Amino acid sequence: MANIMIRRDSNGKYQFYLPKRDLEDTIVSMEFDTPEKWGGEIKLNNGGSYYIEPQPAPARLPYSVRAKRLDAAE
Amino acid sequence: MTALTREETEALIQEVLEVYPEKAKKDRAKHLAVNDQSIEQSKKCITSNRKSLPGVMTIRGCAYAGSKGVVWGPIKDMIHISHGPVGCGAYSRAGRRNYYVGTTGINTFGTMNFTSDFQEKDIVFGGDKKLAKLIGEIEQLFPLHKGISVQSECPIGLIGDDIEAVSKKAAKEINKPVVPVRCEGFRGVSQSLGHHIANDAIRDWVLGNRDTSAFESTPYDVTIIGDYNIGGDAWATRTILEDMGLRVIAQWSGDGTIAEMENTPKAKLNLLHCYRSMNYISRHMEEKYGIPYMEYNFFGPTKIEESIRRIAGFFDATIQANAEKVIAKYKPIMEGIIAKYKPRLEGKRVMLYVGGLRPRHVIGAYEDLGMEVVGTGYEFAHNDDYDRTIKEMGNATLLYDDVTGFEFEEFVKKVKPDLVGSGIKEKFIFQKMGIPFRQMHSWDYSGPYHGYDGFAIFARDMDMTLNNPCWSKLTPPWKKAA
Numbered sequence: 001m002a003n004i005m006i007r008r009d010s011n012g013k014y015q016f017y018l019p020k021r022d023l024e025d026t027i028v029s030m031e032f033d034t035p036e037k038w039g040g041e042i043k044l045n046n047g048g049s050y051y052i053e054p055q056p057a058p059a060r061l062p063y064s065v066r067a068k069r070l071d072a073a074e
Numbered sequence: 075m076t077a078l079t080r081e082e083t084e085a086l087i088q089e090v091l092e093v094y095p096e097k098a099k100k101d102r103a104k105h106l107a108v109n110d111q112s113i114e115q116s117k118k119c120i121t122s123n124r125k126s127l128p129g130v131m132t133i134r135g136c137a138y139a140g141s142k143g144v145v146w147g148p149i150k151d152m153i154h155i156s157h158g159p160v161g162c163g164a165y166s167r168a169g170r171r172n173y174y175v176g177t178t179g180i181n182t183f184g185t186m187n188f189t190s191d192f193q194e195k196d197i198v199f200g201g202d203k204k205l206a207k208l209i210g211e212i213e214q215l216f217p218l219h220k221g222i223s224v225q226s227e228c229p230i231g232l233i234g235d236d237i238e239a240v241s242k243k244a245a246k247e248i249n250k251p252v253v254p255v256r257c258e259g260f261r262g263v264s265q266s267l268g269h270h271i272a273n274d275a276i277r278d279w280v281l282g283n284r285d286t287s288a289f290e291s292t293p294y295d296v297t298i299i300g301d302y303n304i305g306g307d308a309w310a311t312r313t314i315l316e317d318m319g320l321r322v323i324a325q326w327s328g329d330g331t332i333a334e335m336e337n338t339p340k341a342k343l344n345l346l347h348c349y350r351s352m353n354y355i356s357r358h359m360e361e362k363y364g365i366p367y368m369e370y371n372f373f374g375p376t377k378i379e380e381s382i383r384r385i386a387g388f389f390d391a392t393i394q395a396n397a398e399k400v401i402a403k404y405k406p407i408m409e410g411i412i413a414k415y416k417p418r419l420e421g422k423r424v425m426l427y428v429g430g431l432r433p434r435h436v437i438g439a440y441e442d443l444g445m446e447v448v449g450t451g452y453e454f455a456h457n458d459d460y461d462r463t464i465k466e467m468g469n470a471t472l473l474y475d476d477v478t479g480f481e482f483e484e485f486v487k488k489v490k491p492d493l494v495g496s497g498i499k500e501k502f503i504f505q506k507m508g509i510p511f512r513q514m515h516s517w518d519y520s521g522p523y524h525g526y527d528g529f530a531i532f533a534r535d536m537d538m539t540l541n542n543p544c545w546s547k548l549t550p551p552w553k554k555a556a
Binding site for chain 1: 114115117123266267270354357360361364456457458
């Protein structure tokens, strides 16, 4: 489990940031992306994937959340 | 020499790698690439932020350099103690030319060196007592300082001193912030982790200090983040922003004060110049205080115009109108400068190897002068820096991450650029090779290079270096063809 931060970039896409490893990337897909259910498996541009416990969408981004590493690219 | 084709550049990389043993070759090959603008993510072509190989000459610094030298050092009204042996502080003293206003030794301390000067007995018995004593002495000798930061050098982490406890106690005694920074040099692969540690220390010990106190804010409050005022850069930037009608409430950290830093959370927009060293704190403020941040580029009129318009986009019509006025005001001046220097510099080719933001940010300024950047690289960038760089660089140009002394020299010999821009460690090698060189870390004791004022100086400096008559005098008369 690692703390990650999700924000929206200037193009409106989700951006992923893992402070521990200074890893910054765009999120290409998120399993659930509705106001009621948000999170699930997220896929990064670099090929890695992480899992966020599905939850109601955060009221405001950026948002820090615990995530589980499923498959890191490196 | 004309530009290299993709195949030629690839062949050049292979040729340079040839001398390495098999294992080193495999590792270094990942850090060298030919630029391809069609690639969306840098990861496919270049690896970055990895440990340098033992045995090759890297040009990187350490975490202490990133924290004391870059982020904390320029905060002028604080005293930054280089906690540990005397050398780290002494050799990095005032080398970065972070200009500031104030009376050194009275209310500002930027060019001074404070150190706990560790001796053998401090390593054996611990240096906490010495640190406490040192803070007491500072308080007595320099009563107008506004705070102290304790910048750890390697031994502090190795012997396990508890600088946090000493700092907390001392902060109560002197009633000023005392910030312990765990930036021991051995941490991380380069100075990049030092930036991160320094940002975290600011977040934990400084940023929230004035959250509850009143502040008279305006809707146009912005901050300059990640501008270290090298040769006056931040001042040139500030002029433009103030011309636009914005109020700059803090400068991080060139010519900055701790009060400004504490007031930063009151801003409406954080303007981030050096993304690599200060994105951490900007992210934090975006999450905690909801302040958006924007990366801008104030090198060269084209990029300045772009940035001004994007900054104005965050504000109302008044600022947007002012922005256009500012652009219109400087346009003829910039055209004059370009008309003067472009004919002398057009078509010249430049190779860069710097850190932080410059390998991509200055490309626009060179292009404004009709010059072309044929190779660029970062000392300590991460993948996201290269993502951005790929778009800025031309196709089939060289990219090198954490380039070694040998590789850089070979590249320059083969590519034969008209100008090399890098740091002091590279300067004399290339000058002796007869290649014009500018230091792009400290602007070669010139500056500012940011903003409209800076571009005039930038153009003059490039011309002064490139067209200097000395380069034709390097071959002695007896070696010249008759």
